[in-house]
Amino acid sequence: MAHISTDHEVLAAVFQVRRADLPSTDRKAALHVLLWQRALSPERGKWSLPGGRLGVDEDMTTSVRRQLAEKVDLRELAHLEQLAVFSDPDRVPRRRTIASTFLGLVPSPATPELPSDTRWHPVSDLPPMAFDHGPMVEHAHNRLVAKLSYTNIGFALAPGEFALSTLRDIYSAALGHPVDATNLQRVLERRQVITRTGTTARSGRSGGRPAALYRFTESRYRVTDEFAALRPPG
Amino acid sequence: MAHISTDHEVLAAVFQVRRADLPSTDRKAALHVLLWQRALSPERGKWSLPGGRLGVDEDMTTSVRRQLAEKVDLRELAHLEQLAVFSDPDRVPRRRTIASTFLGLVPSPATPELPSDTRWHPVSDLPPMAFDHGPMVEHAHNRLVAKLSYTNIGFALAPGEFALSTLRDIYSAALGHPVDATNLQRVLERRQVITRTGTTARSGRSGGRPAALYRFTESRYRVTDEFAALRPPG
């Protein structure tokens, strides 16, 4: 059996909960993923995950961060974790390339400037994707959904301070189904994932009781409960 | 930033629940991992996970299976799944090598013949390990423990038919803490993970009621419950 050196690339599915970019349409918050459009063949015009080849003496995590820095402000990347490896010999043409995929998360209000070929796309409505990047996004999304239920990973999607209804919208967008703010509060408070700041927000124009503000207790990833929660209603 | 082609290896932590090999000692079943002893430098004499370099036109899964075939009878490998990638540039000397790790499971009664340099070692008492293979075993074990609680992965550790007390011993060895056979039965039956065969085992020499035999309903990996169970007592 012959052995060869193969290329190795890292690719990141970076998510953020955003209101739709389109001006007039439905302004509900939705989960978006960061993609760039290929200018060159192969797969010209299709959309790719950010990333690229692993450099010499580079750890994979270091490599992802370096390559993401070309697309987003790294200070806004609140979470980064390894996902699966895609190793099909024919997954891309020409040189054989193994891809290690990552999950990245950017908190909600931040809106970094993007290069002109780069854009946020709603996960529920992806453009034509290059190579095997479509399944990679799906895989990353599944992982995010799972971890929202038993870890404090939400800190990486939420602003520093937030009202519970805001947090509900974020969880709801990321999970893809409605979330009850009441129960979200209790689950996260019992697990001591969120803490009251003591301050309150001002009411909106249309009135309503002012919301208490919360923050995530820790900004470091932590498994909080082996029990899964936040599953779809029904 | 320069780019290079790096070597890529696959390594598998293959587990089996076995009684201790030692003749006279404590014959309780314990979780073991398959290791081989390095005959050559570097790290000569230390113990390694089976695996090796990825071949041309080889999928990683294909590669692991090929390389494991040199150590165990592949027909006995009931489960194989990808774990993490280890990419520290200095994780092994000489050529830079990225390692993709796998979790493999072999059912309990099977005792394949092994090459002379290869042996089952209790996970709780590992020999001096080569390179970063120690943490790899630990990582694989953690994954196994987690998945025992919310998937049917036990099928890959258990014999085709078994008494519940046997299954309890297997789960107990793999989890590293005592398991109540009563509750194990109810949890796995409710989830329809195990099914009664209708037959019963004969009693042992010392008497006792004959045990009903069970089998796993499916022999394919499946997530059975988002809820974690089988956590340590207390």
Add this chain to the structure above:
DNA sequence: ACAAAAGTGTTAAGGGTACACCCATGT
């Protein structure tokens, strides 16, 4: 009869969900 092993029944505790109801603010 007795010991040993297996299986059943019962209870308690914890977590999650659903939903009715009360509270505070703006118009």
Add this chain to the structure above:
DNA sequence: ACATGGGTGTACCCTTAACACTTTTGT
């Protein structure tokens, strides 16, 4: 006063864990 959004209380269900008790076998 009323609408609007926020927050609390409560009741229910499901799952698991713990353990006492019964059943079936061998000696």
